[in-house]
Amino acid sequence: xxxxIPCKTEDCNATILPSTAVxxxxxxxxxxxxxxxxxxQAYIEQHRKTVNLFEGLTDYLDILKVMHAPRRQGPLIQYTxxxxxxxxxxxxxxxxxxGGMLEYAMELLAINxxxxxxDILLSLVCYRNDNISNxxxxxxxxxxxxNPIVFKDAPQEIQEQLLERVKWDEDNRNxxxxxxxWMGNALVIEQFREWQxxxxxxAEQLYVTPETYALDGGWELxxxxxxxxxxxxxxxxxRQVEQQNNDLNEVHHARFLEISHSTCPWCNxxxxxxMDVATSHPSLQYLDLQMENLQVITCDLCGGFxxxxxxxxxxxxxxxxRYNQExxxxxxxxxxxxxxxxxxxxxxxxxxxxxxxxxxxxxxxLNSQIGxxxxxxxxxxxxxxxxxxxRMRYIGQIDYADFDEYAEGIFYMFVCLKDKITATVYxxx
Numbered sequence: 001x002x003x004x005i006p007c008k009t010e011d012c013n014a015t016i017l018p019s020t021a022v023x024x025x026x027x028x029x030x031x032x033x034x035x036x037x038x039x040x041q042a043y044i045e046q047h048r049k050t051v052n053l054f055e056g057l058t059d060y061l062d063i064l065k066v067m068h069a070p071r072r073q074g075p076l077i078q079y080t081x082x083x084x085x086x087x088x089x090x091x092x093x094x095x096x097x098x099g100g101m102l103e104y105a106m107e108l109l110a111i112n113x114x115x116x117x118x119d120i121l122l123s124l125v126c127y128r129n130d131n132i133s134n135x136x137x138x139x140x141x142x143x144x145x146x147n148p149i150v151f152k153d154a155p156q157e158i159q160e161q162l163l164e165r166v167k168w169d170e171d172n173r174n175x176x177x178x179x180x181x182w183m184g185n186a187l188v189i190e191q192f193r194e195w196q197x198x199x200x201x202x203a204e205q206l207y208v209t210p211e212t213y214a215l216d217g218g219w220e221l222x223x224x225x226x227x228x229x230x231x232x233x234x235x236x237x238x239r240q241v242e243q244q245n246n247d248l249n250e251v252h253h254a255r256f257l258e259i260s261h262s263t264c265p266w267c268n269x270x271x272x273x274x275m276d277v278a279t280s281h282p283s284l285q286y287l288d289l290q291m292e293n294l295q296v297i298t299c300d301l302c303g304g305f306x307x308x309x310x311x312x313x314x315x316x317x318x319x320x321x322r323y324n325q326e327x328x329x330x331x332x333x334x335x336x337x338x339x340x341x342x343x344x345x346x347x348x349x350x351x352x353x354x355x356x357x358x359x360x361x362x363x364x365x366l367n368s369q370i371g372x373x374x375x376x377x378x379x380x381x382x383x384x385x386x387x388x389x390x391r392m393r394y395i396g397q398i399d400y401a402d403f404d405e406y407a408e409g410i411f412y413m414f415v416c417l418k419d420k421i422t423a424t425v426y427x428x429x
Contacts, residue, residue, distance in 0.1 A: 003018075004016060004017060005017075005018060005021060005026075007026070007027050007028040007031055008025075008026040008027050009027050009028070009031040012027070012028060012031055014028040014030070014031070015028075016028045016029070044075045044076060047076055048075070048076050048077070048078055049076065049077060049078070050078045050079075050080060051077055051078070051079050051080065052079075052080040053066050053071075053079060053080070054066060054080070054082050060089050060092060060093055060097060061093075061097055061100050061101060061104070063082060063089060064086065064089055064090070064101060064120075065104065067082065067086050067089075068086075068116050068119055068120060069116070070116075085364065085365075086123065086364055087123070087127045087357075087363075087364065087365045090123050090124070090127040090128055091127055091128065091353075093128070098124060098128060098130055101120055101123075101124060102120075102121075102124060102130070102132055102134065102135065104120065105117040105118075105120040105121050105124075105132075105135060106134070106135055106138065108120070109135070109138050109139075109142070114142065114144060118139075118144065118147055118150075121135055121139075121147070121150050122147055122149070122150060122360060122363065123363070125149055125150050125152070125356060126149065126354065126356045126357055126358075126359055126360055126363065126365075127354055127356075127357055127365070128354060129354040129355065129356055131153040132150060132153070133153055133154060133155055133158070135150075136150075136151060136154055136158055137158070139151075140158070140161070140162075143172060145172050145175035145176055145178075145179055146175055147360070148175060148178035148179040148181070148182045148216065149182050149356060149359055149360060151179045151182055151183060152182040152183060152184075152217070152356075154179075154183055156187070159183060159185065159187050159188070160187065162176055162179060162180065162183075163180070163187060163188070163191055166180065167200070167202070170202070170205075173202065173205075173206075174206070177206075177210055177213040178213055178216050178217075180192070180213065181213040181214045181215065181216040181217035181219075182216065182217040183217070184214065184217045184218075184219055184227065189221065189225075189227050192210060192211040192214060192221050193211075193221065193225040195209070195210040195211060196209070196210075196211045196221055196225060197225075214227075215230070215380040215382060216376075216380055218230050218231035218373050218374075218394070219231075220382075220391055228391075229393075230382055230391060230393055230394055231355070231371070231372065231373055231374070231393070231394045232283065232286055232355075232371040232372070232393075232394075232395075233355040233371070233372070234282055234283055234286070234352055234355070234371050235283070235352055235353050235354065235355045235357060235369055235370070235371035235372030235373075236281075236282070236283045236348050236349055236351075236352050236353070236369060236370050236371060237348075237349045237353050237357070237366065237368065237369050238256055238346055238347070238348055238349075238368035238369055238370065238396075238398070238402075239346065239347060239349055239366070239368075240345065240346055240402070240403050241345045241346070241347055242345065252277070252278040252280055252281040252348070253276070253277065253278040253293055254275075254276075254277045254278065254281065254347065254348040255273070255275070255276040255277070255346075256273075256274065256275050256276075256346040256348075256368075256398065257272065257273070257274065257346055257398065257403075258272075258273040258276065259271075259272065259273065260272065260273045260297045260318075262297065262318070262319075262320065264299040264301070264302055264320075265320060266299065266302045266326050266330060267299065267301050267302055267330065267333050268333070269299065269301060269333070271297045271298065271299055271320075272297060272298055272299070272300045273295060273296075273297045274296045274297065274298060274398050274411055274413060274424065275294070275295065275296045275370070275395075275396065275398070275413065276293055276294075276295045277293060277294055277348065277370065278292065278293055278294075279291060279292065279293060279294050279316075281348070281370075282352075283348070283352075283370040283371045283396075284370070284395075287393075287415065287417060288417075289316070289417070290314075291312070291314070291315060291316030292315075292316060293316055294316065294395075294415070294422075295312075295316060295317075295318045295422075296310070296318075296395065296413045296415075296422045296424065297310055297318050297422075298310070298411060298424035300411070301330075301331070301333075302326075302327070302330055303411065303424050303426050304409065304426045304428070305327040305329060305330055305426075306324070306325065306326070306327040307383045307423055307424065307425055308321075308324060308423065308424045309321035309323050309324050309383075309386055309421055309422070309423050310421065310422045310423070311420065311421050312420040312421070312422065313420075318422070321386070321421060323386035323387075323421075346368075346403070348370060352371075353369070353372070354372075355371065355372040355373055356372070356373055357369070357372060358372060358373070358374075358375040358397075359372070359373035359374070359375065360375070361375040361376060361377050361410075361429070366399070366402045367397060367399035367401075367402060367410060368396075368397060368398050368399045368402045368403075369396055369397060370395065370396035371395075371396060372396075374394055374397055374412055375397060375399065375410060376427065377410060377427040377428065377429050378427050381412070381425050381427070382394065382414065383414055383423045383425055385416035385418070385419055385421055385423075386421070387416070387418075387419040387421065388416065388418055388419055390416065390418075392414035392415060392416045392421075392423055393414060393415055393416070393417070394412065394413070394414055395413040395414060395415050395422075396413050397410050397411060397412045397413060398410065398411045398413075399429070401429060408428065408429045409426055409427065409428050409429050410426070410427055410429055411424050411425070411426050412424065412425045412426075412427070
């Protein structure tokens with residue numbers, strides 16, 4: 001057996017075979033790999049070029065076109081970011097400029113650049129709530145239904161066409177039903193009502209009933225066949241500021257991600273107060289709550305494994321609900337960070353945003369908001385009230401990734417007005 005020799009690297013206690021020493025110059029393989037990594041990093045830093053694709057550009061349309069265009073990637077290229085985000089630019093566009101982006105998307109479709117064109121259409125619809133009906137015939141011709149939200153403003157002719165198509169287009173039926181859910185108009189409601197009473201033969205191939213697809217569009221068909229909205233179209237973003245400024249919230253009390261005085265009975269950690277907002281705020285007025293503030297609290301650990309219900313007394317004071325059911329699995333408290341300190345300064349913006357702003361989770365925007373459409377990571381998950389067994393209304397959401405680059409996951413907040421119960425649902429991002 002060959003005698004092993006010590007690695008030449010200072011402070012390394014490894015020993016190596018003579019044959020390895022010949023290959024590596026007398027150092028162990030981990031040290032050799034680290035040495036090579038440092039050489040490569042030094043080469044990259046010496047030869048890397050900084051490229052500013054926006055240099056000389058002042059027109060927002062030109063800047064957005066550059067943002068949407070694919071870029072060559074590699075360690076030797078470093079791109080200079082534009083000072084404003086893509087969503088900020090879209091919001092700043094005039095109606096004429098937005099029309100120019102729609103025309104550009106149509107040009108991209110004409111040359112079969114479907115991916116980039118659809119990204120632009122999604123941005124116009126979500127960030128600006130623009131009507132892009134002119135592009136819909138081309139999307140239909142190409143069978144591009146996997147972004148159903150862009151069909152929400154489809155004219156009656158297209159509505160009728162898609163209502164007929166869903167009956168025979170088996171390959172696209174799932175996406176077409178989602179498209180109908182986003183339309184949510186009288187024609188769709190009537191068709192869903194008919195399917196609810198007499199399911200079509202093809203419904204046997206679905207995992208849920210046809211009318212359940214309405215949830216994707218933020219509404220449901222009640223047992224009586226009526227449309228019931230589950231979201232509020234008035235939407236205000238929640239944003240982080242460098243320092244808490246009480247002047248920003250002096251008109252309407254609004255606090256987020258604070259520590260509650262209550263304790264989770266399952267893990268004994270302090271509960272998290274996701275929101276504490278005045279019910280007089282425009283984003284909550286529609287609820288007509290007879291309490292000063294609406295608080296939604298949850299356990300940020302256990303809430304990732306179970307829907308957490310909280311009951312509100314007549315003064316709006318939250319109490320752990322008797323309806324909560326401890327999940328079969330919870331992580332060992334010793335295996336998680338026991339700290340619940342959240343040193344953030346979050347405010348509710350003064351100006352509302354498009355209700356569809358965060359509706360597509362895979363886009364680049366910040367998702368935390370009160371009102372609007374949820375950013376579902378998985379399928380829509382409106383919890384049932386444990387008392388009346390009706391679906392609870394969506395209030396808003398907190399996306400932890402908005403405020404910490406190492407955090408993840410979205411907490412969705414709901415309320416049942418009749419029974420004064422809030423609920424939180426978590427989806428892993």
